Amino acid sequence: xxxxxxxxxxxxxxxxxxxxxxxxxxxxxxxxxxxxxxxxxxxxxxxxxxxxxxxxxxxxxxxxxxxxxxxxxxxxxxxxxxxxxxxxxxxxxxxxxxxxxxxxxxxxxxxxxxxxxxxxxxxxxxxxxxxxxxxxxxxxxxxxxxxxxxxxxxxxxxxxxxxxxxxxxxxxxxxxxxxxxxxxxxxxxxxxxxxxxxxxxxxxxxxxxxxxxxxxxxxxxxxxxxxxxxxxxxxxxxxxxxxxxxxxxxxxxxxxxxxxxxxxxxxxxxxxxxxxxxxxxxxxxxxxxxxxxxxxxxxxxxxxxxxxxxxxxxxxxxxxxxxxxxxxxxxxxxxxxxxxxxxxxxxxxxxxxxx
Numbered sequence: 001x002x003x004x005x006x007x008x009x010x011x012x013x014x015x016x017x018x019x020x021x022x023x024x025x026x027x028x029x030x031x032x033x034x035x036x037x038x039x040x041x042x043x044x045x046x047x048x049x050x051x052x053x054x055x056x057x058x059x060x061x062x063x064x065x066x067x068x069x070x071x072x073x074x075x076x077x078x079x080x081x082x083x084x085x086x087x088x089x090x091x092x093x094x095x096x097x098x099x100x101x102x103x104x105x106x107x108x109x110x111x112x113x114x115x116x117x118x119x120x121x122x123x124x125x126x127x128x129x130x131x132x133x134x135x136x137x138x139x140x141x142x143x144x145x146x147x148x149x150x151x152x153x154x155x156x157x158x159x160x161x162x163x164x165x166x167x168x169x170x171x172x173x174x175x176x177x178x179x180x181x182x183x184x185x186x187x188x189x190x191x192x193x194x195x196x197x198x199x200x201x202x203x204x205x206x207x208x209x210x211x212x213x214x215x216x217x218x219x220x221x222x223x224x225x226x227x228x229x230x231x232x233x234x235x236x237x238x239x240x241x242x243x244x245x246x247x248x249x250x251x252x253x254x255x256x257x258x259x260x261x262x263x264x265x266x267x268x269x270x271x272x273x274x275x276x277x278x279x280x281x282x283x284x285x286x287x288x289x290x291x292x293x294x295x296x297x298x299x300x301x302x303x304x305x306x307x308x309x310x311x312x313x314x315x316x317x318x319x320x321x322x323x324x325x326x327x328x329x330x331x332x333x334x335x336x337x338x339x340x341x342x343x344x345x346x347x348x349x350x351x352x353x354x355x
Contacts, residue, residue: 003032003262008176016175016184019246020158020211023266027156028115032262035116035156048252049152050234050292050333051090054323056308057151058093060299061232064351065094065147066101068230071348077144078229080108083137083216084153086119088112088126094149095129105129108147111140137219146229148220154235154275155267157212161246162194164205169194172206174258181258201242208241208268214278217342221282224342230350231342237270238338239289245269272338279342287341287353293334296327298352 007025011017017025027034050057069078082091091112098104111132114120120133134140161172168188175184197207220231237245248257248264255264272289279286305324309317328334341350 003029004181004260006032007174007181007261008179011174011176011181016173016186018160019172019174020160022174022261023158026261026264026266027158029262033115034262034265035119037118037262049086050327050337051086051093051151053326054320055093055096056301056304056324057296057327058090059097059304060296060301060352061090061149061151061234062094062097063101064232064299065149065230066098066104068343068348068350069104069107069147070101072145072228072230074103074107075145075228076103076107078107078109078147079111079140079144081111081113081137081140081146081148083113083148083150084156085112085114085123088123088131090149090151091123092126092128095127109141109144113137113140137216142223142226145227146220146223146231148224148229148231149234150232151234152236154210154213154216154233154270155237156265157210157216159208159210159246159268161206161208161244162191164198164201164203164207166203167198181261183258205242206244208245208271210268210271210274213270214274217275217278218282221279221284221342225283225344228344228347232339232350233275233341234292234295234337234339235270236333236337237272239271240273241269241271270338272340276340283345284342285345285347285349287343287349290339290353291330291335292337292339293328293330295339295352296334301328 028036030036085091110129111134112123113134113136114123115135123131162169163172163185165188168190170185170188173184173186174181176182193209201207223229224231245268246257248255248266250264257264257266276286309320312320326332341353343349
């Protein structure tokens with residue numbers, strides 16, 4: 001039985017499902033889930049993330065965290081955590097770049113939150129130090145300061161979509177029509193979390209919410225505030241949710257998200273305003289949302305690119321120049337992707353951000 005058959009049977013038995021439930025089943029179903037059954041990264045996969053584009057990305061994030069660690073008195077024990085670490089490329093680059101920071105490697109215990117057994121194996125191959133793997137952030141020990149990085153993690157968390165209908169909202173759901181999966185709308189309702197957007201939206205506007213994202217960022221914020229840690233979040237999205245951003249990607253192209261459940265990556269833009277508000281409510285300072293290109297330039301990516309280019313020639317330097325542009329240029333990832341950091345109030349903001 002395919003995942004589509006499983007979903008059709010569920011809908012026939014229980015009625016239409018929310019978009020969040022559909023995303024959860026497609027991405028993490030224990031037998032058919034997208035992240036459970038494959039390595040989705042790289043040219044042979046479905047999409048490419050910043051760490052796979054250039055080593056500079058992971059290096060700079062690593063030095064950012066190491067400087068934040070130094071600014072906080074170089075604590076002797078920390079939990080270095082990555083959410084959704086892919087193949088482990090970012091972490092391998094992070095660790096290589098910070099080898100020269102006295103005491104940093106000796107202080108850290110490495111934890112990766114990863115659901116995919118396939119990617120866990122690749123992470124062990126890529127990262128040359130012991131890794132503690134966890135199914136969720138809640139499983140990571142909370143007995144030392146948290147130093148966390150989450151790159152393209154929140155965009156894959158389940159969302160719900162609501163369309164403005166007069167003084168109420170209709171939720172987008174997945175149902176059946178003549179035996180096929182189709183999108184539909186629920187009856188009108190007034191969910192309490194959507195009361196504020198009523199004042200800022202018009203008829204037909206779509207807003208997206210992600211309860212799992214808010215729960216995770218609150219847990220991050222609690223840990224950061226409790227033990228003077230730092231968290232870096234990099235993802236694509238904007239300051240406030242408005243519009244339909246749900247998409248499916250397969251073989252580096254957008255596809256119909258209902259066509260082959262479990263065979264395509266499902267994502268949506270991250271609402272950084274919602275993350276910031278949730279984190280701030282738990283007592284941490286939150287940096288302004290910063291375009292990825294600006295963030296990387298402040299961390300010195302152009303200087304690093306020039307150093308690396310000195311040892312290159314021919315096709316290698318052309319690829320290097322293209323990678324730098326892809327990460328930083330406003331017409332590529334430089335503006336669509338944003339960065340934000342969480343840290344304890346009255347301590348230095350991590351490098352790369354204006355507090």
